[in-house]
Amino acid sequence: MLKILTELNAVAGNEEKIADFILSQVSGYADDIIRDSMGNLIFLKKGKKQTSKKIALFAHMDEVGLICTDITDDGYIKFDCVGHIDDRVLLTQKVLVGDDELPGVIGIKAVHLQEKEERKKVIKKEDMYIDIGFSTKEEAQKHVSKGDYIALDSPYVRLNGRRFKAKAIDDRVGCAIMMELMHDKYDCDVYFCFSVQEEMGMRGSSVLTRRIKPDVALVLEATTASDTAFVPEHLYATRLGEGPVISLMDKGSYSDIALRKFIVGLAQKRNIKYQFKLTSNGANDSRVIQTAGGGCVVNAISLPCRYIHSAVSVADGGDYDEMKRLVRAVLNDIGSFIEKGSEEA
Amino acid sequence: MNIIKEIKQLSSLSGISGYEHRISQYLANKFKKYCDEVYIDSIGNVIALKRSEVGSGKVMLEAHIDEIGMMVKSIDDNGFVLITSVGGIDPRILYGNVVNVHGVRDFIGVIGAKPPHVMTDDEYSDVIDFDKLYIDVGMSAEEAKQNIPIGSPVTFDCLNTELESGYFASKSLDDRASVAILLDVLETIKDVDLGYDLYFCACVQEEVGLRGSLTAAYAVNPDVAIAIDVTHATTPDESKGTFKCGCGPVICKGPNIHKTLCNNFISCLNNASIPFEIEVESGNTGTDAWSIQTAKEGIPTLLLSLPLKYMHTPVETLNIKDCESVSSALVEFLKSYKRTGDMLC
């Protein structure tokens, strides 16, 4: 499933393909389905018992990518990034252009032709171009228009052991886990929310939150792992192989403390590996879910992922399994958390 | 309607962000002529409704009424008026400008700085920033303190200059030109029942963070919304990503824009043989379209722009032909638009 999901293309603002796929796979497990005007998907799964509080799970469908801004007179495509991509990881990438997914490459002047000083400079995306094999603007315009989305092309590949590389691990892992968890039935009503445009600044989830107004939400994400060469240990944000990451705080939000303690307690009880993130950078859908609908208890559970936002993101299958176990455990036990909450209030 | 006359009138009114009451009063009266309901909301937006007798559905047209400017933050012991910026204003253009200081009444002032003769060499080559600029209103400290309270808004003197070949220069054409277009559209369709309710929203505080449109879009909650704003026109010093004056409406594409709505709009213009250009914005468009899109439970949004030279200066320059063609484009679309249930992606 991860292979299929990561190889589908859904640059932020252009999530139809993946949304269609998810619909085709899991509609049968939902009691109610909403697809809103932005393209968000909501599946309600009724619980075995009546509950007063609304539980929601969030994962975002979109990925970072490119968009065509212009076509040059000799048929090359100029582009801009959709979502944050480091210019330096773009050179010599393979890409797929437009809805028809025409293959192309991001070219660069051969190193032989560059002056000595030029070789030391970072090449900016404004100076890059995509070659899809056309030689005139007219020819290119028959197949490509300004505003067409462009996805990175990077198949899912197993590495040694349980590691794998793919694009869009952020956040197809969240989608995959939610799709799988939809097969089961839980005590509480659960809203499974597949959001759009997270990479644009959590655009989809704000709209979703205002529609559902959840009381408790769990965001399933992929997060930076920096347990790599040349990084001091206290700056490893997270580590591969050490289990899912339970959020403390990042640039976007401070996770609910009671919910965090509840999740940590569950993980310990069930012997599920987990870790905290050692840095406070980045942000995810929690940021808007927490406030958009009048206030919601939120935490995020994330899969550690190296080289996130590049075509060669790397993650660990063991972490993925542990993350799924942990989320499933939370869903099964969330009733006790809610009751405890209401007793205290 | 004579658009240029209306633009002149609107541009001569002053209203920096947060101080738009002169424009909102003027517009409320204008809208009342042909609209069924007009009100000013809590933040100051003017919201006008032209009702349909036969159909249902809601379309919203939006333009912002505030302009960039300055605000009095202090009066020094010699009666010089110290200022801060409201909205994105380049301090380099201020020195030597004539301004209106809106104190207990309107006073003319000039923006001064230390004369070049007494500057050191370093100072001479430096940018003169806000902390070194001041307004000279010709008053003593005592007079100034009495007549110019802290917080008084300051606007550029209105030039209203007609140049050759349909070009026109003035302050605050961003976004009063679009407001004039709204009025022109209203006058054109005043006797037509469009088959749905049409809302005109003249919004405040765009220049300080897209604030007014947030509450307007939330309250109106339309089926589709079209924001009308200005975009950068081509000048000798910048041709990249800009548009030649006279090119007609510029239609934005990207994650901020609803794809189906955009395609419908484009085919409508093609049918009516109205020329247009496409602009690609890979993320935040920096216009009210951005805040409208995620208002309430999500609103399919379109951004229509007209090219403007020298944006955020007292000599903003446009070609009147562009205003006319944006207006006709809107009218064509409004006449052809039919509510098609929920506008899905």
Add this chain to the structure above:
Amino acid sequence: MQLLEKLTQISGVSANENEISEYIINEIKNHCDEYWKDNLGNLIVHKKGDGKKILISAHMDEIGLMANYIDDKGFVRFASVGGVDVYTALYQRVVFSNGVEGCVCHESKTDLKKDLKFTNMYIDIGASSKSEAEAKILMGDVAVFKGDFSVIGSKVVSKALDNRLGVYALIETIKKISSNTLDLYFLFSVQEEIGLKGAMASSYSIKPDIAISVDVTDTGDTPGCETMDIKLGDGVAIKIMDKSVITHKGLRDFLTRTAKDNSIAHQFEILSFGGTDAGAMQTTGSGAVTGALSIPVRYIHTPCETASVSDIEACIKLLCEFCKKDFIFA
């Protein structure tokens, strides 16, 4: 002043406001019709009336630090919660919620003039090994800066005057108003320092007609400071503009008239950085007529925040007069 002293010394880092909100509940519970906490921990206090729905907010959180890594020798790495300046944090004493104390230090090879940042700083909690440190604190625990409360002449000095001054003003107002026609909601909001979160959520659910936030503001009366027309002791500041809000002119004029009619010292605030709850309240949902009152404070976000007693009193007086009326303004 005893109440103010107590309020400033309670720890309440953003998202950890339970202790401070419990303390507030104890103060106000006999002076209101109802009160409750929402999902985020916002405390809402309701004094019923038939008039317009008014929301008056003060945030109760303060800035602080969060432990996020403990090294082999027991030194604690941290992240800031809210706008903490690296130079201000350096060599400060901090206290964790469980009472554990520490000092903020820097890797000694760091070039202090150029390269001081949180990632090369740490907290020394006096532990000599990882296990000893882990017995004292856990990852995710938060600490506040120490800053005792003292009265110096007509001024008070303490940590967390931002914004326990606002909290104090609201509590005093709640206690002083006996019969109100306005429908008054007092919001003690959470997580203001990390992005106006509490006010955002709360104003969405309360949907007020009119909203006023009470917070602190910078001053322009200290040696070598930026030009700003605010002086300590010149009265409560009626906010015109900051980075988050331009207040409603009609409401501002009404507040000004109320201050003038009751001889309450006041001044006007234009703050060129920072924001407050008002920014969130103005644009949430279909919006509210929004204003803000500020109490001038020198050295904001340091342990020596300084305010004038007379400004605090002016703020409370203006709030009370405002709440008494049932008004109409253009």
